[in-house]
Amino acid sequence: MGAAGPSNDVLDEIFNRTINSRSIFLNRDVLRNDYIPDHILFRDDQISQFGSILAPILRGNKPSNIFLYGKTGTGKTVVARYVTKKLYERILKLNLNTKFLYINTRLASTQYKMLVELGAQLDISLPFTGLSLSEAASRIFDKMKRDGINTIIILDEIDYIVKNYDDNILYEFTRVNNELLNGNFISIIGISNDLKFKEYLDPRVLSGLSEEEMVFPPYTVDELEAILTDRIKTAFRPGVVSESAVKLCASLAASEHGDARRAVDLLRVAGELAEREGSDVVDTDHITKASRSIERDRTYEVIRSLPLHGKLILAAVLAAVLAAPEDINTGRLYSNYTSMARSLGVEPLTQRRISGILSELDVLGVVNAPVVSNGRFGRSKRVKLVVPREVVSRALQEDELISSILK
Ligand SMILES: Nc1ncnc2c1ncn2[C@@H]1O[C@H](COP(=O)(O)OP(=O)(O)O)[C@@H](O)[C@H]1O
Ligand SMILES: [Mg+2]
Structure with a gap:
């Protein structure tokens, strides 16, 4: 056999297998994260409550701002998208000038990008730099006023933007009034994966946003099990x-809290593993x-x-774990963080x-941070790293700036 022989044979075998075997999937897209299923199970109460709160839109009235809370994978996004999709079908039939905008603030990653994306959904292009946040917001409001449209803005994973930045921009959106919009309205639907999130909001913003919860x-x-x-x-043959x-x-996805996202992700990845092995069944091994x-x-x-600041805090946690694994109190953490930030010439954030941000890292399952009230530290609080140190260290090393202080 020539030098190229074996690898060609291997490839031929892979390709032939793919051509000759039927896929175990009927439609793998229904396992994607952004898929909206036809049946949403066990959420009739939330669907009807949410639908009733928004229904006044159909008569041209402003619905209350709403806050949806719940841990990850409890169906918040899917319910919000499902109900607004159904409502939008009615709105089109009635010929109403109403628009739904949807932003995931974590994916948008900064407040400014969030506004750029909102602008894009209203067909205006904001420059990528150069405007202040409030200038960008006014351009959005001006456009709504010019078009005479009512808007419902869904801010998904809203806790991300508030914990990592501040809530000024939300304040602008809750404060914007009839006059500014020429009689039109904006309603905000905020979705949060963190039940404690309210503590990080300024009371003015909180009262504006959570008219209904x-x-x-x-x-x-x-x-x-029923959802799966x-x-x-x-999804499968x-x-x-x-x-x-x-x-x-189902039981793995329920081990921390009943998380349907984890359940569906597991199923998708297991299916892909099975298919790659050429197996025509998905069994417990694949799930494991x-x-x-x-x-x-x-x-x-x-x-x-x-x-950046999330990474800095995690770097500070890592340094504290290495120095004294049993005793990471928030005081030590804050001083580690402050000196790391200063050494990079970055202004440290307030406690x-x-x-x-620590509570966000807790929600993300990276650290175990104590519950705090009013967003403040207590002196005796302990923070624990709940993922392997080497994974943290390896992921942080990828950031050039952070890797320079880890050494
Ligand atoms: N009640 C349900 N019925 C069917 N599928 C669901 C249900 N709840 C969640 N899912 C599925 O689980 C995944 C995560 O749901 P999602 O709404 O994104 O959770 P959350 O926004 O609360 O984190 C999605 O793939 C969604 O299709
Ligand atoms: Mg969600």
Whole structure:
């Protein structure tokens, strides 16, 4: 056999297998994170409550601002998108000049990018730099006024933007009044994965935003199993996913809190692993392997995509763990953080903001931070790192600035 022989054979085999075998998937898109299922199970109460709060739009009246709370994977995004999609169908039929805008603030990553994205959804292009936040916001308001439109703005994962920046821009949006908009309105739907998030909001912003509140409880194991079973029908060919695999998937996804996102992600990754192995079933082994691979990737990605101060705080946690693993109190943490920030020529944030970012890291499952009230530190609080040190260190090293102080 020639030198190129074996590798060609391997490739041929892979390609032939793909061509000759049927995919175990019927439609893998229904396992994507942004897929809106036709049936949303166990959320009838939230759907009807949310629908009733928004229904006045159909008569041209301003609905209350609403806050949706619940841990990750409790169906907040999917319910909000489902209800607003249905409402929008009615709005089109009625020929109303009303628009829904949707932003995930974590994905937008900065307040300014969030405004650029809002602008884009209204067909105005804001320059990528050069405007102050309030100038950018006024251009958005001007456009709404010129077009005479009512807008409902969904700010998903709103806790991210507030904890990592401040709430001034939200204040502008809650404060904007009839006069400024020429009789039109803006309603805000805020969605937060952190139930404690309210403590980080200025009381003026909080009262403006949470005229109505809805809570999404975690799913039970049985509910997760039903959600998975329903999704499997459209995602996989019949009989591909074993019953024990579904059970394992549901119980892993319920181990911290009943998290449907984790359940669906596990199923997707397990399916991909099975397909790559050429297996025509998805079994418990695939779920177990998927779980390990998701955890590793998730922690790494979460840390790598933190904003600068989030990374600095984590670097400070890491330094504290290495110095005295049993005793990371927030005082030590704050002084580590402050000196690290200064050594990079970065102005340190206030303790209140740091406390907000720590709580965000807690929600993301990177640290265990004590519950604090009013966004302030208590003296005796302890912080714990709950992911492997080497993953933290490896992810932080990827940031040039941070890696210079880790040495
Ligand atoms: N009640 C439900 N019925 C069917 N699928 C659901 C339900 N709740 C959540 N899901 C699915 O779980 C995943 C995560 O839901 P999502 O709404 O994004 O959670 P959250 O926004 O609360 O973090 C999505 O893929 C969604 O399709
Ligand atoms: Mg969500």
